[in-house]
Amino acid sequence: MRDFLIKLSKIERRYIYLALFLALTLPLIFPPNFPQKMSPTVKSVFEFIDTLPPGSHVLLSADYDASVLPEVDPMYRAVLKHCILRGVIPIGMTLYPQGAVLALDAFKEAEEYLGARRDTDYVFLGYQAGYQAVILGIGENIRSVFPKDYFGTPIDSIPAMRGVKNYKDIALVISFSGSSIPITWVIYAYSKYHQKVAAAVTAVSAADFYPYIQTGQFVGMLAGMKGAAEYEYTVGKIMKDNGIEKLPPAKAVKGMDANSIGHILIMLFIIIGNLGYFATKRRK
């Protein structure tokens, strides 16, 4: 037994790589669909939207580009679908030029899977330059910043925008970003207009935003692929409960399954290595 354990402490690299390769690829081919339990910060955002009365408006700002797509895009799609399923009207916009194309694709997916209708079930305003000027402008009158939507329709003739003038008519703003733009929303929208703000960010930048959750400046936060997977999983369940059979690809859940199995495998190797190490020490 001891010899076996000692051998385990000296496993060749190639076997570790093979095991990891299998651990990462097999879940992508045969997704186990592990149940994703929501962490507290993600749950805060979810419950906020879930308890909004139908007809409320939520501003989804796609402030990201293709470099953070794998983590942030699934979040945008999941939150967007959640809003539509609950009868909440998502207003899409972006402060990043590349964000417009990515966000538009998410809205098209919502049309395909949920039958969402433009201008009735959702609004897409597109891109506007100016960062804080845009955020401040929405605080006064959203029409001063976006007189027309992305498709050229005047805001006043969009049924879904009826009664929406500024932050007083918007229940929540969520900034989806790979940088520090959510903080800009806190500085200008939350501090000046007391607008509720949430963040959906990459795992690497999440640590910088925890202080804002602790102070209540963020309602909650979706962090990294884990946050995306948790939200995506829950929205998938809601879609099934609503009798929707054709579900969109759950990229974050798939990725997170592979990620989790990979992590567990690494932890297993560490435990095995330590058992072997102890066995070697004992022998000496």
Add this chain to the structure above:
Amino acid sequence: MIWIYLIITLLGNAPPRVIDVPNDGGNALMVEWQLPPDSLGKVDSMLILRKTLPEGKVDTVAKAFTNHPEFVDEGVNYKKAYRYSILYFIGPVQIQSKWSSPAEPVAGWIDTRKIPLFILMMLYTTILLVYIFTARKGRELYLRPIAGLEAVDEAVGRATEMGRPIVYIPGLSTISDVATIAALNILAHITKKAGEYETKIIVPVRNPVVYTIAREVIKEAYYTIGRPDLFDPGQVYFATDSQFGYAAHVSALMAREKSATNFFMGMFWAESLILAETGASTGAIQVAGTDAVTQLPFFVVTCDYTLIGEELYAASAYLSKEPLLTASIKGQDQMKLLIMVAMILLSLLSVFGVNITLGLF
């Protein structure tokens, strides 16, 4: 009626106030205006107009939002004067305010916001110079042992015994990065040491400017120890400027040459683990030093010795044991002590609501 009142009020409205933005190169003016209280929400939008003097050319500078009655115009020149006016849109009606009095942006010679930083810089410089001049008088200064630097001799000796080369990676950054300069300083020491034992040192470089300097460093180092014949132009070369292409090249180099010792000094990014783990798999002794906080864990785990942060900058002084360089390390430590004391004091003061340094930097 309210609209007529609004139009009349706006017509008689005071022109915008224009003030110079301080501490700039004379390229910005701040325009402020005051809307009558009743007008908030009734004015649809506003445009800011700028007239350049003396030509009188009028430009539309920006669209303004009614709730944010100030705008910084950064398209001005300190050699000209300007006047501003606001154009209000109320439904189909356009009302223009009076033109402001002429304003000239002023190009400052001193950025007063940076004065606290300048004072700190001078304080630090003074401390360093005091220690350096003290060292000139021959006073011996103690430096705590740093395992990674003490192991340099051992690492070079190992390569000599095994008859295998040393691979030295001076980081992946440009020469503008101080970590790269520190890495080149260490390269000089190691080259001299390796030269004394006639051990080959291979230096693949990612950046062209760093390549030219590394080449000269190695050549000069061999000259200094009286062995110019040891310099081989093929030992230091430009590999590629692609980050992962470089990582792939160095990994292959370490595997092919079966280097006995690997040095990773300088700035690294995501490729650090690829380099260090490949080196570890070949059985080489590895010494790393970087100020990239995110890469330190990878080096700590895969290398035998790691210089953390400022230890990389102290390496040159440590290896050469030159009094002037050692003195600068002592000066650095004194400044760190001052910062620590200041941090504790200011934190305690802020508990009682006294925030002296807020907004200073």
Add this chain to the structure above:
Amino acid sequence: MLQRRIPLVIVFITGVLMSIQYFIPHPISQSAYNIALMWFRGVSSMAYAIAVISFVRHHSRRLKQPQNRFYSAVALLAFLFMCIVGFGFGIEEGTIFYKMYLNVQVPLQATTFSLLAFYMASAAYRAFRVKGFEATLLLITAFIVMFGVTTIGNYIPFIPRLTEWLMAVPNLASKRGILIGVGLGMISTSLKIILGIERNWLGG
């Protein structure tokens, strides 16, 4: 002697001037900065020419060595091909150069990047051993954070909060401490080079 004196004088003068320039917002100061940048860009461009010559020479030399011949041949052929295609047909979207970059170089870079996952596994397996107090502490912390970033972590009551605390408090605190030291070290090194106290960059 002059060979070493002249660079030291140039470094001293430009170092002091650029330090002072930082505090002067006047356009004259900004022009000086832009001129310095222009010179830097010019020197970097020339350095590229020297670097390319070094690359070609290095691999040409290795063509004579049987064990390295194949790899160096591939490197040189790829280099020549991209030069000919780039200079001959342009580098814009739709050209062969662009397609080769998108379909060869970018996937190769992504592949090398993805090796990190495997190397992390082997590094963790080798390094996380209970050898002493610090190593044990490292191991426990690593386990908590690894659990925290996986799906399983959410099912263990204290793990998410503990992970959050570890990342936001001790991790951030030590990072900031190292950064303060690094900042001071950078200033000290720069000052030593400007004053000519540190001369190893000249070769010793």
